[in-house]
Amino acid sequence: MRRYSADDEERVTAQFCIREWERSGLLESSQSARLEAELQVDLRRTNNFLRGVLFLFTGLIVAASVLLTITVFDLDDELLLATTTGIAGILFFALLECLVSRFRLYRFGVEEAFAVAAAVLLSVSGAAIASTLRGNRPGEFPALVALCIGALSAFGIYRRFGYVYAAFAAMICAAGIPFQMALSAEVQRFLVAAMLTLVFVVVRSKRLQNASEHPGDEYGIIPASAWAGLYFVLNLQMSFGRIEGWFYWGTYVMIWFLPIIGLRLALRVKDRALMDVSLAMALVTLATNKPYLGLSRQPWDPILLGIFLMAAVITLRRWLSKGPDSRRYGFTPVRLLTGDSRLLTFVSTASAAFQPEVPAPTSAPGKPDFSGGRSGGAGASGSF
Amino acid sequence: MTILTRLEQWKESGAITSMQFDAISELVRKDRFSVFFELNALFYLGVLSFVAGVAWVIQTYLSTLGDTAILSGLTLLLCLSFSYCFSRALPYSPGQMESPNLAFDYVLYLGCLLFAVELAYLETRFHLMQSEWDYYLLFSSVLFFGLAYRFDNRFVLSLALSTLAGWFGLRISRFAFSYGESLRPYALVYGVLVASIGIWLHRCGIKKHFTETYLHIASNVLFGALISGIIARESPWLYLMGLLGLAGIATVEGIRFRRFAFVAYGVLYGYIGMSVRLLRNVRIDSTAALSYLIVSGMLVILSTILLARRFGSEE
Numbered sequence: 001m002r003r004y005s006a007d008d009e010e011r012v013t014a015q016f017c018i019r020e021w022e023r024s025g026l027l028e029s030s031q032s033a034r035l036e037a038e039l040q041v042d043l044r045r046t047n048n049f050l051r052g053v054l055f056l057f058t059g060l061i062v063a064a065s066v067l068l069t070i071t072v073f074d075l076d077d078e079l080l081l082a083t084t085t086g087i088a089g090i091l092f093f094a095l096l097e098c099l100v101s102r103f104r105l106y107r108f109g110v111e112e113a114f115a116v117a118a119a120v121l122l123s124v125s126g127a128a129i130a131s132t133l134r135g136n137r138p139g140e141f142p143a144l145v146a147l148c149i150g151a152l153s154a155f156g157i158y159r160r161f162g163y164v165y166a167a168f169a170a171m172i173c174a175a176g177i178p179f180q181m182a183l184s185a186e187v188q189r190f191l192v193a194a195m196l197t198l199v200f201v202v203v204r205s206k207r208l209q210n211a212s213e214h215p216g217d218e219y220g221i222i223p224a225s226a227w228a229g230l231y232f233v234l235n236l237q238m239s240f241g242r243i244e245g246w247f248y249w250g251t252y253v254m255i256w257f258l259p260i261i262g263l264r265l266a267l268r269v270k271d272r273a274l275m276d277v278s279l280a281m282a283l284v285t286l287a288t289n290k291p292y293l294g295l296s297r298q299p300w301d302p303i304l305l306g307i308f309l310m311a312a313v314i315t316l317r318r319w320l321s322k323g324p325d326s327r328r329y330g331f332t333p334v335r336l337l338t339g340d341s342r343l344l345t346f347v348s349t350a351s352a353a354f355q356p357e358v359p360a361p362t363s364a365p366g367k368p369d370f371s372g373g374r375s376g377g378a379g380a381s382g383s384f
Numbered sequence: 385m386t387i388l389t390r391l392e393q394w395k396e397s398g399a400i401t402s403m404q405f406d407a408i409s410e411l412v413r414k415d416r417f418s419v420f421f422e423l424n425a426l427f428y429l430g431v432l433s434f435v436a437g438v439a440w441v442i443q444t445y446l447s448t449l450g451d452t453a454i455l456s457g458l459t460l461l462l463c464l465s466f467s468y469c470f471s472r473a474l475p476y477s478p479g480q481m482e483s484p485n486l487a488f489d490y491v492l493y494l495g496c497l498l499f500a501v502e503l504a505y506l507e508t509r510f511h512l513m514q515s516e517w518d519y520y521l522l523f524s525s526v527l528f529f530g531l532a533y534r535f536d537n538r539f540v541l542s543l544a545l546s547t548l549a550g551w552f553g554l555r556i557s558r559f560a561f562s563y564g565e566s567l568r569p570y571a572l573v574y575g576v577l578v579a580s581i582g583i584w585l586h587r588c589g590i591k592k593h594f595t596e597t598y599l600h601i602a603s604n605v606l607f608g609a610l611i612s613g614i615i616a617r618e619s620p621w622l623y624l625m626g627l628l629g630l631a632g633i634a635t636v637e638g639i640r641f642r643r644f645a646f647v648a649y650g651v652l653y654g655y656i657g658m659s660v661r662l663l664r665n666v667r668i669d670s671t672a673a674l675s676y677l678i679v680s681g682m683l684v685i686l687s688t689i690l691l692a693r694r695f696g697s698e699e
Contacts, residue, residue, distance in 0.1 A: 007385070009684075010386075013387070014390055015386055017387055017412075021408055026404060026407055026408055027400070027404065031399065031400060031404075034399060035394060035399060035400075044693070046692035046695070047695065048644075048687055049644035049647060049648040049690075050644055050647065050691060050692045050695075051692075052648060052649070052656070053648050053651050053652065053684075053688050054631050054685060054688055054689070054692070056652070057655075057681045057684045057685050057688070058681075058685060060677055060681045061677070061678050061681040061682060061685070062676045064674045064675075064677035064681065065674075065689045067669060067674055068674040068675065068678065069672065071669060071670070071671055071674065072671060110685065110689075115521075117530075133577040212401075214402060243601075259663070270414040272417075276422065279422060279426070283429070292406045293495065299437065299440040299441040299443070299444040299445070300437060300440075300441055301437065302433045302434065302436045302437030302440060303433075303434055303437030303438060303660055304437070305430075305431075305433045305434075305437070306430045306431065306432070306433035306434025306435075306436075306437060307430070307434060309426050309427070309429055309430030309433065310427060310430040310431070310434070310487075310490075312426070313423050313427045313430065313486070313487075314486075314487060315441050316419075316423065317423055317486050321573065327416060328415060329418050330415050330416060331419055331421070332416055332418055333418075333419060333420060333423055333486065334418060334420060335418060335420040336411060336416060336420070337411070337418070340418060340420045340421045343421055344421060344424055345538060346569075347425070347428070348538035348597075349427075349538065349540055349542060349543075349597045349600055349601075350541055350598070351542045351543075352542035352543070352545050352546045352549075352597075352601055353546075353645045354482070372646050
């Protein structure tokens, strides 16, 4: 089923690790060059920035080509539209197969855009066919068909090419299906929650069985995404719809339990993706607790949350540092790889764009009427 | 084959030493698992939440608390933050410095944000600078630059850059293509100034690791301002020439220094600017526009593939 051999993908993962170890000073550059040479594969790859550019422009060409065909041949009829998009989807999938087998592209951007395009076009085709067959069917039938095809094709692409985001898209499409059915809001959410729990349990059990880094890394991200999706569906303060009664209070209990269970599972096997997702869920639970209980938020709530977070971090860090060799149960607050620093550098640079809104003085007569507003330390838009 | 198995093979063949094997295999087996990033991220969120709460409390209870209570509370917190940083700081070095501890960087950041809140409060209540209040922004940004360099803090550097942007009337978080006519020249001056300062400090050998932060912010502001100029229909060719020149520089220098984010900026912003100009009088769903998108997109892809083949998966 998989288009790339397990050995090739393991070698790619190993190459990535070697580079990271070299950057972190664990290997000499001469050593890493020698080891990387041993792991050569015939796959064509590129760095993430060029990959992103290639993905965007291939997507642009695909979209423009399909629209051009529709415009030139004046395809107004839904059946013709369905046929065109269906054929285009199949063509792009064939092109994707050809690029991978002939040019050995791997995470190169171009073939990924074709994969995404194939899934989207097949869904559009399905929706167009469904809209011609609509008749007296209840609910949003074309959307339902589009989501079903989207979920299946995205899952197929994940199985075939290993794109984790395709698995993520498949989950989102599948989660959208119950919302297109004429069911009560409680049943819709229950079905989605059951589906995501199933994904979590199945994929996580695969991860626990699979000791190797590949595809263990994929099996780490997918259950974490399912866990986050489960939380999102159950936290009624984060999503649309009005639900009351026992289901409402059931979800309130769940939004407290899910982060705790997730953290417990993650810490046991040191699963970073699940740990980070569970921490984020815990923060959201704290932030949405009051609205859940029907209480109004107070101005000092963020202060208490801030103090709690800072105190928790300091306490945890001290506790971990005081362990033998600055670690407890294998956890250390020390930076071990440069990847952590790079991530932090990214966050700190990006923080220029999202500084907290500090109220600006109101008295500014005589200044030009700039349309951009103010930002940064003492500048924003509010007033005391 | 797992990475652990490969490590064992490399150790046996002498490709890596026993010490290296021990250190790396410990990480692979997750016998040592770093929570460095998670702790930093939580501390950062804690600081943001705290400052947002302080500003909200002041706004809500202004009349109840009174100036003395608010100002003394803010000043006390400010003094505690800065005295903590100055008392624990390592001596200045023009190179990269490690923080004395995890909290250090965030306490400094907290101090800077509280300083901003206090200045804003003082001006709002007492109108000390009247219509010249925006000089607070300039003063704050100079202070933040000084602190960022003294304590090697990239969060404070970003704060300094966004505060300086505020003095120029810009907002970095805002979608840059919407710069109005009155604001565009300021955005261009800001972008050039920030890039120049970053390059000059790099050449002087002062905190070279900060240079990319300057260049990322400067490029986004400059590209945004130039594209907004092309959209605005007043001397668009001039802005287009500027945009293409800048895109060329970003691409060439990005390749030269192996900083592919700048290559991506050059390609994307250059393409957007060019397309906005060429398609301005054409409907986007017309045959001409769609054909243009296909042909030009193919050209971009071909040139990017040539580039990608040359550099492989180099980061």
